[in-house]
Amino acid sequence: MVGELVMLPVRVGVRVTRLWFRVLEETFSVTTNATGRVVELLASRSSDGAGSETLPREDFQSAAAPPVAEPELRAVSAPEPPMRDVPPADAVPAANAPPPVEPEHVSEEPVLVEEFAEPGAEQGAGAEVHVDPPWDDYQRMSAKQVIARLASTDPAELAAVQLYESTSRRRQTVMNAVERALRNANAAGSPTNQRR
Secondary structure, three states, X not given: OHHHHHHHHHHHXXXXXXXXXXXXXXXXXXXXXXXXXXXXXXXXHHHOOOOOOOOOHXXXXXXXXXXXXXXXXXXXXXXXXXXXXXXXOOOOOOOOOOOOXXXXXXXXXXXXXXXXXXXXXXXXXXXXXXXXXXXXXXXXOOHHHHHHHHOOOOHHHHHHHHHHHHHHHXXXXXXXXXXXXXXXXXXXXXXXXXXX
């Protein structure tokens, strides 16, 4: 559809140009025929020995202006397919050569045939991660209760609490307490503290 709209001015320009060429061709043909008839009439008059005579007015008018059929205007019902190969301007086809055969139109635009996706794909691609609470009844515990229990947990449980809070509840007080407890646990378990 968009390609057709883009090509519309080109098609209109081509059709207007063709119309002007037809008008010029008809004008040239009429002028050539009129000139030929005037020349024939003058030649026939001069061959009869009346070379010095002038033509009667009605003979001159009939010779100069042969009956001309007016060009036929007709409505175009269907658009012509766009021209594919335009020959160079200096290439003139022979007068009795058959017209070139245009290939059938082949659309280069993709056409959507079918679209489908897995259920839930409209929310976004990617895996979902579900994190279980670090211990039983964690969801019922208040922030104060969780912080009180952090003092007696090992670093693995602290990491589980941090992961759960960052993905679900997001209580800032609990997350700050977990970070402090992890720093303390890492500092206590470092090799420099164990040598003393």
